Amino acid sequence: MAEQGGGKGESDRAREEFLSEAQELIDGLGRDVLALDELSKVGRSDPELINDVFRAVHTLKGLSGLFGASMMSGLSHELEEVLDDLRLGRIELSQRVLDVVFRAVELYGMLLGVERGNGMDLSSDIEALLVSLGEVSHRGRAGGASPVAQYELDPGLLGVLTEYEEHRLRTNIQNGMSLYKLRVAFPLATIDSALDELKANARPHGEIITYLPTGGGSDADAIELEILIASKESVDTLRSALSGHQLAIEEVPRRPASPGARTSLPPMARLSVPAAPSFGPEAGTQLVADVARVPIASLAPPPDRDLTLRSVTQTVRVDIRKLDHLMNVVGELAIVRTELMAVVDRLRNRAEMRPLMQELLRLHRSFERHLEQMQGGILEVRMVPLGQVFEKLARVVRQLSREHDKQVNLVITGAETELDKLIVEELSDPLMHMIRNALDHGIESRDERLRAGKPPVGTIALNAFQKGNQVLLEVEDDGRGMDPKQIADVALRRGILTPDEARDLSVRDALSLIFRPGFTTREEATDLSGRGVGMDVVKTNIGKLGGVVEVSSDLGIGTKVTITLPITLAIISVLFVEVAGRTYAMPLTSVEEAIVYDQTATRTFEGREVMTVRGATLPICSLSRLFGHTTSSPPPHGFVVVTSVGNRRVGFIVDSLIGQQDIVIKALGRTLRGTRGFAGATELGDQRVALVLDASALVEEAFAEKERAA
Amino acid sequence: MSALVKRRGAAVQKRAASEKRTEYLAFLLAGDTYAVRISAVGEILRPPPITEVPRAPSPIIGVVSVRGRLVTVMDLRRRFALNEAPIDGKSRVLLVDIGGDEQVGLLVDEVLSVYRLAESEIEPASVLGGEQPAYLAGVGRPREQKELVLVLLDLRAAIAS
Numbered sequence: 001m002a003e004q005g006g007g008k009g010e011s012d013r014a015r016e017e018f019l020s021e022a023q024e025l026i027d028g029l030g031r032d033v034l035a036l037d038e039l040s041k042v043g044r045s046d047p048e049l050i051n052d053v054f055r056a057v058h059t060l061k062g063l064s065g066l067f068g069a070s071m072m073s074g075l076s077h078e079l080e081e082v083l084d085d086l087r088l089g090r091i092e093l094s095q096r097v098l099d100v101v102f103r104a105v106e107l108y109g110m111l112l113g114v115e116r117g118n119g120m121d122l123s124s125d126i127e128a129l130l131v132s133l134g135e136v137s138h139r140g141r142a143g144g145a146s147p148v149a150q151y152e153l154d155p156g157l158l159g160v161l162t163e164y165e166e167h168r169l170r171t172n173i174q175n176g177m178s179l180y181k182l183r184v185a186f187p188l189a190t191i192d193s194a195l196d197e198l199k200a201n202a203r204p205h206g207e208i209i210t211y212l213p214t215g216g217g218s219d220a221d222a223i224e225l226e227i228l229i230a231s232k233e234s235v236d237t238l239r240s241a242l243s244g245h246q247l248a249i250e251e252v253p254r255r256p257a258s259p260g261a262r263t264s265l266p267p268m269a270r271l272s273v274p275a276a277p278s279f280g281p282e283a284g285t286q287l288v289a290d291v292a293r294v295p296i297a298s299l300a301p302p303p304d305r306d307l308t309l310r311s312v313t314q315t316v317r318v319d320i321r322k323l324d325h326l327m328n329v330v331g332e333l334a335i336v337r338t339e340l341m342a343v344v345d346r347l348r349n350r351a352e353m354r355p356l357m358q359e360l361l362r363l364h365r366s367f368e369r370h371l372e373q374m375q376g377g378i379l380e381v382r383m384v385p386l387g388q389v390f391e392k393l394a395r396v397v398r399q400l401s402r403e404h405d406k407q408v409n410l411v412i413t414g415a416e417t418e419l420d421k422l423i424v425e426e427l428s429d430p431l432m433h434m435i436r437n438a439l440d441h442g443i444e445s446r447d448e449r450l451r452a453g454k455p456p457v458g459t460i461a462l463n464a465f466q467k468g469n470q471v472l473l474e475v476e477d478d479g480r481g482m483d484p485k486q487i488a489d490v491a492l493r494r495g496i497l498t499p500d501e502a503r504d505l506s507v508r509d510a511l512s513l514i515f516r517p518g519f520t521t522r523e524e525a526t527d528l529s530g531r532g533v534g535m536d537v538v539k540t541n542i543g544k545l546g547g548v549v550e551v552s553s554d555l556g557i558g559t560k561v562t563i564t565l566p567i568t569l570a571i572i573s574v575l576f577v578e579v580a581g582r583t584y585a586m587p588l589t590s591v592e593e594a595i596v597y598d599q600t601a602t603r604t605f606e607g608r609e610v611m612t613v614r615g616a617t618l619p620i621c622s623l624s625r626l627f628g629h630t631t632s633s634p635p636p637h638g639f640v641v642v643t644s645v646g647n648r649r650v651g652f653i654v655d656s657l658i659g660q661q662d663i664v665i666k667a668l669g670r671t672l673r674g675t676r677g678f679a680g681a682t683e684l685g686d687q688r689v690a691l692v693l694d695a696s697a698l699v700e701e702a703f704a705e706k707e708r709a710a
Numbered sequence: 711m712s713a714l715v716k717r718r719g720a721a722v723q724k725r726a727a728s729e730k731r732t733e734y735l736a737f738l739l740a741g742d743t744y745a746v747r748i749s750a751v752g753e754i755l756r757p758p759p760i761t762e763v764p765r766a767p768s769p770i771i772g773v774v775s776v777r778g779r780l781v782t783v784m785d786l787r788r789r790f791a792l793n794e795a796p797i798d799g800k801s802r803v804l805l806v807d808i809g810g811d812e813q814v815g816l817l818v819d820e821v822l823s824v825y826r827l828a829e830s831e832i833e834p835a836s837v838l839g840g841e842q843p844a845y846l847a848g849v850g851r852p853r854e855q856k857e858l859v860l861v862l863l864d865l866r867a868a869i870a871s
Contacts, residue, residue, distance in 0.1 A: 542778070628764055628765065666780045668782070670808070670812060671808075675766045676765070677764070680780075681773055
């Protein structure tokens, strides 16, 4: 196995990278298998999709082998075999095969959990699945339907062939051509012309099916290609025809009749081959020269062995916390900007400084502009497509509809719609709940639907689209709909509604009763939904994201729940504090620490109240007094929140600390624009609102107050 | 007044019938009846928990969250320098669009009913004598309730100043 990096930190990072890449592959796998399932329902299939699935499993095999995740690589190996059979048409894409593949996707997810150290024992599950895989596979019956199967071609190679290339390969084999593999190292500088030359030389003798970089070769300035040629010539003829090139050539052996012979050494082996058929070599060790078994394009190169030309994707995965950190840095830069402007203002009053002031002002403007771009850029990076959540939901729908014997089609539109990563993460539970509701309460049983003259298979639509600077999400079903009268009755019985309120209730108000805490129409909870802790939680969670939930329904026709969300969130971390019975949020970027308020350590000093903290003097200021809250003297066990903006530090006295939290900050309205000291407000969940303090304004104010007092 | 109507005769009645009528929402404030154009009112709410905003202009009592949106609430009693009263079961908040996708809530004592006033039923604010503030749009005198005096408000002016 290749050695992973140098220090422990690096190997940890590589492992983390492996886990997240595997997660991504497994997610993609789930999506593709679902799509296959959809197709198979209408009796169709898609070779490209099967190829995608195959490739993903193959990459997983390589990855897990490299990182010693033996159960995962073992599973991948067997699954790959079955998928290979599927791909090459040796077995049919039956419901049974799909079930096994679905089960495998599920187990992959659990295996990742094991790799993360959750200590679960999956060995019996894996064994059971391996048995099922063995049952559906075509193993041991070589020489099946596809002529390609007769050859010892690595699945990795077949996996990356385009449909056309696969077709050409098949045709050539059917025409009795032999297959050859060439390995050529091209200097990076002249690869284009050199490759053209080779193609021209090879053309009279055969057809180049495909060529791909091997990832091997020890020279950093060269790239090694593996070329698959179909030719009627012998290996010697071909070798002499291409003698002008530095290349290794070998004939692709035909698959022997007996299974298990795949481990036989190809003639070209120059160095040792791992004793057991390892899943490792494709991951890029340079020493392995098992030419026939090294897949041509390793899809998962370890990052440190990456050659320049091999970076297949333009994307990087980034920990969201790193983005949060950058956002905080931008916040601090904004404070610097404010201070710069204060300098400009000071210079403004001095005639002899005018030219300097002008220059500084110009720099300040440019700084401001770039800062805004940076802020916008970071917000944009946080945007991810909703598809990430939708895929998970699609799997849930499939599972639930099978378990509860309700046939449902899930129709998804707008999966490409982008939202802030944090919003997307927070959406999965509310959406899951809404979908469960639609399945349980909305969609009727097959018989009921037929009696109502509806198609027997229900439809749940999941739509997302952008509207202005908002994103709308709809969960719509064509089920039985909601009866406003029945809802009002239930609400009355459960004491959610008073008879007085029930009297003149509009349809819209009646429907919105489902968002009240404790509302449920089911007398008995099913495991799908109906525990009465549903829609109110959904509403609260969406509200926390700055969103709105609405419901509309037509009796007998269906129900639609609409979520409206802002595209980006201004998310900040705050410290919630209590002052005179009110809750305020202090942005953590300005908080240095919170210490216990020690009245004995405070002095009043030329009208300034100061506190001695670890031998140093800290000006302090009671928020309660600053805000004019009428209270008795500060409680003896108060706290001092040490707040710093620029070089200025002030300790704000508060009654108690509530805790730290990431919140969505919303701007105060125009009518409050002139009110200083507040950056905005945030929702606390229970319909209450807390003001977010504007640290720099308050610190400035505390100083101004003291200067006046002095 | 009835004499006046009689004297003017059929012509007036005919004009009144064809006259454009505007719907006004009437509410109570410290015992007086006020009314605003109903088209300006987006929604009528029971007062949600209000978070006070220290040092805000005096008519503003705080902010509330209405389905995830932040709304500033103004006490109309304070706005019109009337005696303050605690919020009770009859208190309501009128949500008013002030443009730019923003709403302001107005706290009133009690919401009464909707009046459809013809132009002939509206007297100019000048009948109250002297110079009147910009938020006074006029006085409504519904024909069917002769004793009723509706103080008509221009909400935008009331909020803006």
